[in-house]
Amino acid sequence: MKLISYEAQGRRRFGVVRDDSIIDLTDRLGPGVSSLRDALAGDGLKLVPGIADKAKPEFSLSEVKLLPPIPSPEKIICVGVNYSHRNEEYKDGSAAPKYPSVFPRFPxxxxxxxxxxMRPPESEQLDYEGEIALVIGKPGRRIALADAEGHIAGLMCLNEGTVRDWVRHGKFNVTQGKNFDASGAMGPWLATADEFERYDDLEVITRVNGEERQRDTTANLMFSFGFLIHYISTWTTLRPGDIISTGTPIGAGVRFDPPRFLKAGDVVEVEVPGLGVLSNVVADEQ
Structure with missing residues (x-):
């Protein structure tokens, strides 16, 4: 299934996508289930196929405002330098890391x-990072590696937009440059885990104005989806709706000579074949 969150008729809603239409689920999965995160936390998703087969679409995709599939997650944890070619990109002679680098982002x-x-007025160095994000469906702490993939509710495309000069403000942290308002994007939907036979052969592609900038496959991840869940859940409880963004391939704008940062009017697309295309235009924040 493809599940989305959106705004329509002055209200935040969620639903399932069928072709170019939306079957609204907002008031159909029982009391207290008013968001996709609520549905993941309970047994609501089990009811969706039966409802979707009987209900008529209420909206088209073109007439609603799409939100991040999980608009208000408890946690967004991003993984840095996870594709093996990225570690080589630093050209510092370092060995592959023993553990993943992680940092938080805010909704x-x-x-x-x-x-x-939004490109902020404080910087001209807004950059793109195409990634695959996984969404937790089943909660857990200290999740065994063998069980970890069973905690995935689904996947989505993510642009982990970064303000490059601000990631260097602190000596040991990158949080500032990773959290400017509206600097990144998620979507267009959450594709549920049953749409994927395996996670080690997924391709992620990033384009700017139609020009391919990034392409790699999860076969080249240093830390698999399962290991990330196992590792992160060691030190924090993962809950339904939590998001783990799994890293970006080589080819970000900062790595060109000279760097190729985003400008107003640029269109950034992140595609994962079989999952969808996330597309956003860049605008200067006023």
Whole structure:
């Protein structure tokens, strides 16, 4: 299934996508289930196929404002330098890391598909990072590696937009440059885990104005989806709706000579074949 969150008729809603239409689920999965995160936390998703087969679409994708699939997650944890070619990209002679590098992002730093990415007035170094994000469906702490993939509710495309000069403000942290409001995007939807036979052969592609900038496959991840869940759950409880963004391939704008940062009017697309295309235009924040 493809599940989305959106705004329509003055209200935040969620639903299932069928072709170019939306079957609204907002008031159909029982009391207290008013968001996709609520549905993941209970047994609501089990009811969706039966409802979707009987209900008529209420909206088309073109007439609603898409939100990040999980608009208000408890946690967004991003993984840095996870594709093996990225470690080589630093050209510092370092060995592959023993453990993943992680940092937090806040919900307000992301917009949904079709919404503008904001280039802040404080910097001209807004950059793109195409990634695959996984969404937790089953909660857990100290999750065994063998069980970890069973905690995935689904996957989505993510642009982990980064303000490059601000990631260097602190000596040991990158949080500032990773959390400017509306600098990244998620979507267009959450594709549920049953749409994927395996996670080690997924391709992620990033384009800017139609020009391919990034392409790699999860076969080249240093830390698999399962290991990330196992490792992260060692030190924090993962809950339904939590998001783990799994890293970006080589080819970000900062790595060109000279760097190729985003400008107003640029269109950034992140595609994962079989999952969808996340597309956003860049605008200067006023």
């Amino acid at each position: 307000g730093s992301f917009v949904g598909h079709g919404n503008a990415l």
